[in-house]
Amino acid sequence: MENPFVYGKVVRGKYFADREAEIAELRNDIASSQNVIVFSPRRYGKTSLILEVLDRVKAEGLLTCYIDLFKVTSQETFIAAYAREVARLQGGRIQTMLKKIRDLLPRLVPKVVMKGEKVDLEVEFEFDPRADKGPLFDDLFEAVATMSLQTGKKAVVVFDEFQEITGWDVKGQIERQMRTHFQMHESVSYIFMGSKRHLMQELFRNKNRPFYRFGKHFPLGKIPKDEFAEFIQRHFEETGYQTDLDAIREILHVADDHPYYTQLLCHILWDRKRQEKVIAKEDIYLAVQEVFMREAHAFHDIWDMLPLKSRQLLVALAKEDSPQVRPFSSGFLQKHNLGSASSVQRAITRLLEEEVLEKTNGGYQFTDVFFKRWLRQM
Template identity: 30%
Template sequence: MMAHAGKPVTSKNFIGREKELALIMEYLKLGQSIVLVAPRRFGKTSLVLEVLQRIQKQGLYTAFVDIFTNPGMDMLSANITGEVLKNHKLNLQFHKAKTSALELIKNVKLKAVLNDFEFIAGFADKDRNDWELIAESIDFVDAFSKRHNRKMVCAYDEFGDITKFDKNDELVKLFRSKIQQHKNSTYIFSGSYESVMQAMFVTRVSPFYRMARIVHLSYLEKDALVRHLQHRFREEGINCGKDFPRQIAAITHCHPYYAQLAFQQTILYKALYKKIPSSNELLQQIIAVEKDYLEKVWEDVYTRRDHVLTLKALAHGSENIYGRLKTTKINVARALKNLEGMGLVFRKENGQPFISDPIFNQWIIQTTT
């Protein structure tokens, strides 16, 4: 089977993350909500889906809402409500019937839900108030699980996107004030660094993050990745031992997205040239495939001279970067802090900063002067 880099992975192709899974499952068991942050493509969505699958197997209710895919507040409300109803396999019927009051009550099972939760009829009401509907939908997560006496774990992916709906951040505040009163449900808020954190700090007096423990997601564990790759290569009829998977781990720094891409590119290369690529060939292929994405990342920082200089210095080696940037007169500490906030820079345990995306690092070395 061909690996598809880009979509979230599930069960069979899901690699490692055992420590993160154990920690998150423990938090959730304690009823502790969490915020899962990582830069783009580190596997947040994949991990959340894996967590929810395990939670569901334990007999709890689950809901998964991707804020990004809902352009309007009405759609978001319907999405939340539908995800909750999915626990009773009523989501498809709900989405089909929701715009007509008659259809809603014609469906016996939906009618029963409607008796308990009148607000659902609001989806069929042309003059409904979108703010009331979203408020009810947010509460429905907890109310439904309470009604059926089950715990619920609800995940809001790309939660940072919540700020797109209104200028005054009223929706984030609404989410906070509602969710903090929920007794039956526990939440996972996930997304990329900047946006999620921004949303978390919107309410200054009582910020969002106080209700939730922050979990940072980093690279995959090397052993788990190497074992997994070896297994997948063998499935493809490539008996390469551990050396080649180790090279992939080295090139990609065990970054989940690039590791999958490296696997995919290797299979392609093998089909075309009847041999396995060298480390450098593989790296160059990955850079070529990712060209547009990397240029976009660079564009996002390009207007800030201090960011550009700091990233260039880091790309060429992260030791003594204060010394090397001394003559530029930029505020290195501040630039690093900003870049960390954007998820572009990580720190080693000893505090040494480095570029979190290993391919971006190579790209900077090769294409900028």
């Protein structure tokens, strides 16, 4: 029997943990051609969420494009990724498809290549990397809107991990051209997703940036506790396991309601209790210890790379129960013997850069819930 709790990869269908309210809101936004900026901490499931939304609106006849910028490192790889999505929207026989692509993207040379033993066909593109790319970007950024007009179908284009553009679009050329084109498209919804809050805020809340006030801000929070509890209980029971509400509440408490870490803990519990098929509250402590054993190498690597002040600050933060800690307050500094506020500021900057901490509206939180618990045991 397959473990129903999936973590560490995109999940779809029955493995996706509800979020029906968020799905409904995003579907309404797309139907209204609303531009949306989605941001959340890492591993909150935003990619799984948007792909679930795209599956549903595609079934309703909309044109859908999904471009992941996480592996994009240059203008050239961005062009290739965007053009492949445009090509994927083209139907019909190969020759007809190639003609449509040439009409939409006349400055690119498409070629069909065979991938794998199953002879899967894929379109790749050639262009002169030394030539001025401005006109080429003009073609790309009009392509989906043109298809929308030609087919009479609304469209949605998703840019995942959009903040990565700041690493290679140093002069902001692509940002400016995107804004110039996208603001004129009445039948296309553009969705920008990111996990680095400070970069996303710089892109979309700085009045000097092209995308200032470009769309609706959609902060993705944790899954509501009652919904998540129902999801956990249903998946245990559907696979023949018995559990109770106290155990489920303890799972959510230990994993801090975090989507990824809750699924991880449930996955381990399901595996550990294959024989008895009963999940009790006392089983959770042993499951957490297994997480620590699995992640010990990674936790030690993080610890080893950090200077003393950053380590001291992390231990202090781990000991605090409240998520609304004020790390620069005199009370916090004195309680944990951390020295000056300026030294703590430098430590926090380092920890944010290393993505050990992430900034929230109320303060700072650990990106890894179990790393925090591991530090509490030190």
